[in-house]
Amino acid sequence: MTTSKKLILNSAWCKGCGICVAFCPKGALELKDEKVQRKEDTECVLCGMCELRCPDYAIYIEEKDDEEARNQWVMSY
Amino acid sequence: MGNVVLMQGNEACVEGALAAGMRLYAGYPITPSTEIAEISSVRLPQEGGKFIQMEDEIASIACAIGASVAGVKAMTATSGPGFSLKQENLGYAALAEIPLVVVDVQRMGPSTGMPTFPSQGDMMMARWGTHGDHPVIALCPSSVKETYDLSIRAFNLSEKFRTPVLLMMDELVGHLREGMELPNPEEIEIIDRPTVKYPDPKRLPYHMKAGQLVPQMAPFGKGQRYNITGLIHDESGFPTNSTEEARKMMERLMHKISDNYDYIKDLATENMDDADIAIFCYGGTARAAKSAMDEARAKGLKVGIFRPRTIWPFPENELAEASRKLKKIVVAEHNFGQMLLEVQRVVKNNCPVSFVGKWNGGVITPSEILAKIEEA
Amino acid sequence: MVNRGDVKQKDKQMSNLVYKYMRPEHLPHIWCPGCGNGIIMRDVAQAIENLGLSRNNTIIVSGIGCSSRAAGYLDFNTIHTTHGRAIAFATGIKLANPSLEVIVIAGDGDISAIGGNHLIHAARRNIGITVIVMNNNIYGMTGGQYSPTTPKGAFGTTAPYGNLDRPFDIAGLAYGAGASFAARGSAYHVQQTINIIQEGIHHSGFSLIDVASVCPTYYGRKNKSGSAVDMLKWQRDNMIPAEKAAKMEPEELKGKLVLGILHQVQYKEFTYAYDQLIKRLYQEREENE
Numbered sequence: 001m002t003t004s005k006k007l008i009l010n011s012a013w014c015k016g017c018g019i020c021v022a023f024c025p026k027g028a029l030e031l032k033d034e035k036v037q038r039k040e041d042t043e044c045v046l047c048g049m050c051e052l053r054c055p056d057y058a059i060y061i062e063e064k065d066d067e068e069a070r071n072q073w074v075m076s077y
Numbered sequence: 078m079g080n081v082v083l084m085q086g087n088e089a090c091v092e093g094a095l096a097a098g099m100r101l102y103a104g105y106p107i108t109p110s111t112e113i114a115e116i117s118s119v120r121l122p123q124e125g126g127k128f129i130q131m132e133d134e135i136a137s138i139a140c141a142i143g144a145s146v147a148g149v150k151a152m153t154a155t156s157g158p159g160f161s162l163k164q165e166n167l168g169y170a171a172l173a174e175i176p177l178v179v180v181d182v183q184r185m186g187p188s189t190g191m192p193t194f195p196s197q198g199d200m201m202m203a204r205w206g207t208h209g210d211h212p213v214i215a216l217c218p219s220s221v222k223e224t225y226d227l228s229i230r231a232f233n234l235s236e237k238f239r240t241p242v243l244l245m246m247d248e249l250v251g252h253l254r255e256g257m258e259l260p261n262p263e264e265i266e267i268i269d270r271p272t273v274k275y276p277d278p279k280r281l282p283y284h285m286k287a288g289q290l291v292p293q294m295a296p297f298g299k300g301q302r303y304n305i306t307g308l309i310h311d312e313s314g315f316p317t318n319s320t321e322e323a324r325k326m327m328e329r330l331m332h333k334i335s336d337n338y339d340y341i342k343d344l345a346t347e348n349m350d351d352a353d354i355a356i357f358c359y360g361g362t363a364r365a366a367k368s369a370m371d372e373a374r375a376k377g378l379k380v381g382i383f384r385p386r387t388i389w390p391f392p393e394n395e396l397a398e399a400s401r402k403l404k405k406i407v408v409a410e411h412n413f414g415q416m417l418l419e420v421q422r423v424v425k426n427n428c429p430v431s432f433v434g435k436w437n438g439g440v441i442t443p444s445e446i447l448a449k450i451e452e453a
Numbered sequence: 454m455v456n457r458g459d460v461k462q463k464d465k466q467m468s469n470l471v472y473k474y475m476r477p478e479h480l481p482h483i484w485c486p487g488c489g490n491g492i493i494m495r496d497v498a499q500a501i502e503n504l505g506l507s508r509n510n511t512i513i514v515s516g517i518g519c520s521s522r523a524a525g526y527l528d529f530n531t532i533h534t535t536h537g538r539a540i541a542f543a544t545g546i547k548l549a550n551p552s553l554e555v556i557v558i559a560g561d562g563d564i565s566a567i568g569g570n571h572l573i574h575a576a577r578r579n580i581g582i583t584v585i586v587m588n589n590n591i592y593g594m595t596g597g598q599y600s601p602t603t604p605k606g607a608f609g610t611t612a613p614y615g616n617l618d619r620p621f622d623i624a625g626l627a628y629g630a631g632a633s634f635a636a637r638g639s640a641y642h643v644q645q646t647i648n649i650i651q652e653g654i655h656h657s658g659f660s661l662i663d664v665a666s667v668c669p670t671y672y673g674r675k676n677k678s679g680s681a682v683d684m685l686k687w688q689r690d691n692m693i694p695a696e697k698a699a700k701m702e703p704e705e706l707k708g709k710l711v712l713g714i715l716h717q718v719q720y721k722e723f724t725y726a727y728d729q730l731i732k733r734l735y736q737e738r739e740e741n742e
Contacts, residue, residue, distance in 0.1 A: 017669075018487075018682055023682075023685070053640075055484065055490070101545065122730050132574035133570055139545065142545060143545020143549070144548055146546060146549075147553065297512050298509065298530060302531075305532040307535055
């Protein structure tokens with residue numbers, strides 16, 4: 001189980017709207033071939049603004065793997 | 078022996094529904110069904126149920142469907158104009174397979190028509206009112222006691238087959254007052270929908286196990302999370318564009334009714350064994366038909382009555398078989414000839430079919446039926 | 454055939470929030486690139502997470518239109534009903550079981566045109582459901598016709614010469630109809646909108662949250678409003694917090710949208726009142742026996 005934060009990009013779900021790019025306070029994202037990616041030589045401070053405004057859930061800050069917790073939710077009524 | 082009481086048709090409808098387990102009524106005032114709402118508003122909270130007067134007819138049926146989804150037996154009642162408005166959501170309940178009872182106390186139409194005058198002009202709307210092919214069960218009572226009994230049966234059928242059931246009353250029966258014997262509660266058969274007992278996240282909500290009539294239903298809020306939609310869906314309850322899944326779903330919906338026709342059918346025949354002439358009637362017209370039959374019998378004419386209490390699905394085979402032995406069928410109904418079309422379709426050339434209709438707000442009299450019986 | 458539980462988080466990358474409250478097997482969703490609805494649906498999930506609501510006790514009801522697809526993506530008991538009627542279905546569910554949290558997700562045409570009657574009467578009745586409007590000022594699903602919230606003069610496929618109608622303020626409409634909670638959020642103001650949705654769900658009576666969405670595909674294109682980014686920037690620059698707006702002149706607020714809880718009072722909730730009635734009748738009967 002990881003507990004450190006990291007930025008995850010899921011290009012399969014990215015529709016290339018550019019919202020995360022426009023509102024990233026550090027200018028740390030860019031679009032290439034209509035998909036989001038990290039911009040070279042920029043700093044990501046893991047603020048999570050991109051995750052809040054991504055309409056497609058294609059970018060987010062991962063804190064830990066919650067597979068087990070999900071299974072608990074599924075099984076608990 | 079139960080209690081003998083004096084009751085109005087509309088009141089019997091409510092008391093039957095309560096006996097069947099109705100615990101929510103959503104309605105909108107409309108003549109001549111309003112007493113059903115009024116009496117429900119008095120009786121339901123006494124039984125721990127709820128009455129709500131919604132803002133319109135569409136909201137009323139939507140509210141009743143919502144309550145049913147949450148596991149409560151629900152009913153709405155209306156009359157012609159309101160029945161027109163309910164059609165879209167009636168189709169929703171048929172497709173999503175939500176049990177529900179909808180009462181239509183028919184009045185003279187079209188449009189606002191003659192609100193306080195009887196009619197049976199909604200019979201084809203009951204069958205074909207909502208868009209798209211869909212299964213239909215519709216029941217027609219002709220007395221106060223029958224209204225009580227069929228109100229219970231409407232709930233039982235809707236629960237058993239997970240489908241909306243129509244109780245097609247008419248102004249004559251709705252406003253009729255007569256004595257009836259209330260059955261003892263323990264004598265009443267009550268059917269509840271097949272329900273999911275233990276939630277299972279892997280369960281497909283519209284999956285049927287072998288031997289099941291319909292998929293088990295899970296009331297909202299009891300642990301089985303799933304999706305309900307008015308889109309064509311597969312067993313998972315989610316929309317599908319697959320023509321194969323669409324075909325499967327439509328055929329299952331239609332066949333759950335047609336395959337169980339023998340259970341659903343309810344024919345009240347009288348003197349049909351030796352009859353040469355049959356009066357085909359249903360609902361309120363049955364009363365004039367009975368007098369006409371008695372008068373004809375007194376004159377030595379062999380007349381019987383063929384009266385479906387379950388009018389949809391239509392008793393095709395039963396009527397076709399009867400017609401082979403008959404010299405004539407007289408169809409009596411308060412409209413321009415609606416069920417007449419079904420009778421003609423089924424009887425074909427087996428025997429002549431004649432028609433006594435009324436479309437002026439008036440009531441068909443026994444002598445009018447008798448005249449058709451005696452016509453060469 | 455797909456069903457919940459078939460997709461593992463590690464197979465498809467997604468956040469814990471999406472994994473917990475949505476049905477990943479049905480994602481990515483059908484909404485267009487840059488559509489505000491996805492942002493607002495996430496806000497709803499986050500508000501539910503923050504409130505700690507039970508997934509089994511929470512019901513999502515939707516009508517017809519782009520917004521209505523939210524019901525299919527959220528992992529609760531969900532019901533996708535008929536056009537405009539979500540509130541009426543929700544009323545039945547809440548009446549049948551008042552312990553349920555019933556949340557309606559609707560669109561602007563859905564809730565204020567075809568479903569306008571249900572909106573005003575549910576507000577008046579103060580039944581304890583929460584209505585979240587994904588307000589994109591247009592009928593998106595059918596391809597860009599003008600809706601009751603399309604501004605005067607704006608274009609739609611059925612307003613080729615500019616809209617002649619004046620638009621509804623849906624939050625104001627709910628307030629006028631007697632809603633005990635009326636608020637406005639936006640796709641841009643995520644944190645504020647999550648808080649407002651939380652307050653709305655927590656509120657015991659009827660609550661309505663009109664959330665300004667963006668429709669770059671139809672509204673944006675027809676009205677030269679630019680991209681989704683440009684439309685969100687408009688929200689950033691033209692929405693005024695309610696506290697600040699209270700101190701401004703009507704003239705200054707022209708062309709702006711007020712953000713926040715616009716109205717909140719406490720009245721007796723409808724299903725609570727009905728349950729009290731049932732109790733009273735039981736007591737009276739016991740006393741008479």
